[in-house]
Amino acid sequence: MFLSLRKISLTVALTVASMALAQHYTAHSHNDYEQKVPFWYALGAGATSIEADVFLRNNELYVSHEQKDINKEKTFDNLYLKPLDKALQLGIITDQPIQLLIDLKTEGESTLKSVVSQISKYPEIIGHKNISFVISGNQPAPEKFAAYPDFIKFDYQSLENLTPQQWQKVGLVSLNFKNYSVWNGKGAPTVDDLPKITEVIKKAKAFQKPFRFWAIPDGKSSWEFFAHAGVDYINTDHPKECADYLKKLDERTFKNTLVSEVYHPKFLYENKNIPVKNVILLIGDGNGLSQISSSVLANKGQLTLTQLKNIGLIKTTSADNFTTDSAAGGSAFATGQKTKNRFIGVDPSGKAIPNMTEILSGKGFNTGVITTDEITGATPAAFYAHQKDRGMEKQIAEDLTRSKLTFFAGGGRSKISGVDHFKVAGNAKDIAESKADRLSFYLSDNGVPQVLKGRGNILAETVEGALEFLNNKKKPFFIMIEGAQIDSGGHANNVGTIVTEGIDFDRAITKAIQFADRNPGTLVVITADHETGGFSIPHGDMASSTVEGDFTTEDHSATLIPVFSYGPGAESFMGVYENNEIFHKILKALKIK
Incomplete structure (x- = not known):
């Protein structure tokens, strides 16, 4: 010895x-x-x-x-x-x-x-x-x-x-x-x-x-x-x-009580040559296949998400790392180029490159961003900002004031100034009825609470209102919607957070799919920037909505990520491809070069 x-x-x-x-x-x-x-x-x-x-x-x-x-x-x-x-x-x-x-x-x-x-x-x-x-x-x-x-x-x-x-x-x-x-x-x-x-x-x-x-x-x-x-x-x-x-x-076993009422899509677009005019991109931050599975099994075996038929997979590596972060992952979606970790809306050399909302605004689209993170968080920022480090919150907030967005919603109001050209909605119900040219809605002054800490159904309500607000403008639109705190659950190795944030994200997905069914020509794409936690679900009980989770890391992993799509052009999102191809597939569906 x-x-x-x-x-x-x-x-x-x-x-x-x-x-x-x-x-x-x-x-x-x-x-x-x-x-x-x-x-x-x-x-x-x-x-x-x-x-x-x-x-x-x-x-x-x-x-x-x-x-x-x-x-x-x-x-x-x-x-x-x-x-x-x-x-x-x-x-x-x-x-x-x-x-x-x-x-x-x-x-x-x-x-x-x-x-x-x-x-x-x-x-x-x-x-x-x-x-x-x-x-x-x-x-x-x-x-x-x-x-x-x-x-x-x-x-x-x-x-x-x-x-x-x-x-x-x-x-x-x-x-x-x-x-x-x-x-x-x-x-x-x-x-x-x-x-x-x-x-x-x-x-x-x-x-x-x-x-x-x-x-x-x-x-x-x-x-x-x-x-x-x-x-x-x-x-x-x-x-x-x-x-x-x-x-x-x-600690790793969670009994769920939150419910996402499953909506069964109509698939009315199938076998019809309907042009795409609206795009709804939903990003579940950290929402890998096991995270999705945990939410499915804790929601009695179904989600609205699992009713969709077109499924692909994306590879998430960044320009400089085997495992991406949200900045590089979000930027790949937003700009069509892979970049370095921590970079927001810039190429690997640090040069600003046009993002989706800027390109589409120039083509007559209204654009929006919704997140359950602070609005200056890495994923939402990738769709309006250009900075060499995701931690540059002050500069990112300044980019928001210069953005082309028509609508934004998220937390972190205390960090935002100089956006008087955005009218502020008092609550989620006011969003749909607003006649403002540009509108904002703040979920919190600082960080946004998790579902388990009382956030309620505000994400789905905000999505529903924002889609109607943009649709009422009688112009095509693009909106990115982030369920940000699935990722938080992965980093914290907290099964309950993963499950409930995933189910809450599905409630937002439901609003998007319902809107697409009411408004032909709407393409819905649902994916994640990466998986978080190396999450697995070895045991559980569907009858009691109980899930046991396990983790291999407190960081992101490089596992491939599912892509679900619905609406005209959905079939083009099938297959296995790089994450930055999401950007190009969306523009191709819109017939924008």
Whole structure:
């Protein structure tokens, strides 16, 4: 062992202190002595039950899996009792309970007598309320439980009832999982096995003792299943991975109550040569396929988005990076050129290039931008600004005053000045009725709240009003609508934010598709600038709108992004292509060169 005991102890102290209050599910470090650093590794990982197999040889207790593999240095005292005492002295063990499960491998009575004798040398350990010793393996019959000291409890491995006095000596109920199922931990137990498993857990829990299965499959699907099934100690040979997974399982599991009422498009444009006059581009920031899937599954299996039939994929790499940011991603959509990360509306050399709203304004179009970010955020800014860094908010705000936009809506009013030529709508309902030449609507003075923090349905209401406002002007229009905070959920690794922001984005999509059905010649394109979080959805329950998410990063990823399209010209957005091609496909659909 190359690390000093002191260094290991201090590292564990910091880790355990941070976990003590957060731990909800518990990991049992099976055959813990086979870890590279027995006891300390499991304790530092947050496991609350640790297993040691002990052999009595020549009046000494050794820890080993097989008697032939006994190492004279690896005694029960060296590997577990001394470290446990040290952890107690360092104040590591406070509110976090620690169970030491001692599996007697040699003759029971003599081995247990030696275990009791060795533990008795540590009165501070014995007297600590959160440290327990549970005897397994060659243990005495229940009739003899009472003959042992109070600090000795037993691992009862049966569903037969005991006397009240005997139950007082039971610290744990354990059963062999293979007696009830041959499930390998992939997917879920079969419909035949599931009732047997749940029934045995129910019977065991009725004894009001902690319960453990041994010989379970050892992986995330298994850990999730047994945790939610009510098993108290999850048996594992990977204590850190298991404890880390269980520690955040509740945090990563979200039960949704937000609803997007699914609209079924009419597809009236199909097989008709209808010219495109209006374009609605919806960008779900960070909205990768797994994010979309989580919203679908949490919305009872459908969204308005999933009613669409034309689907493509875009590659999102930027000019200087494998993984794009929103500035480069938004600029690719807005200008038709890939650029460097952090660049807004400029080419890789930093030269300003025309964006979609500028080009179309010059062709007689009205234009608009809506976002649930601040209006100076990277994605909306790409459609009106030209700056070499997305952080140049003051300069971006100045570009807004010079923009060709007819309408804009977003947060960050406190950062905007010099836009008196835009009339300000008092609320979303005023937008559609406004006769102003140019109109703005502010969702907030600073950052825009998330749906989970009370934003309500303001995005869909703003979209509905803005589309009518632009349509009433009797001119063709282009509008970019951003659901910005799916990305926030990815960066924060917050499943609830991803799900609810995605469903809220679908409510905006619904308004766009409904408008397209009422107004022939409207093309709707729905995509994302990138995926955020390396998000996956390994488990969940559609019936209760529950989703468990997992993450590989707190940043963006380079995964390909779906493109959904609806209306005349929608078929041209199918296939696999670069993100900047969105710009060119839109102009081609409008027959603008």
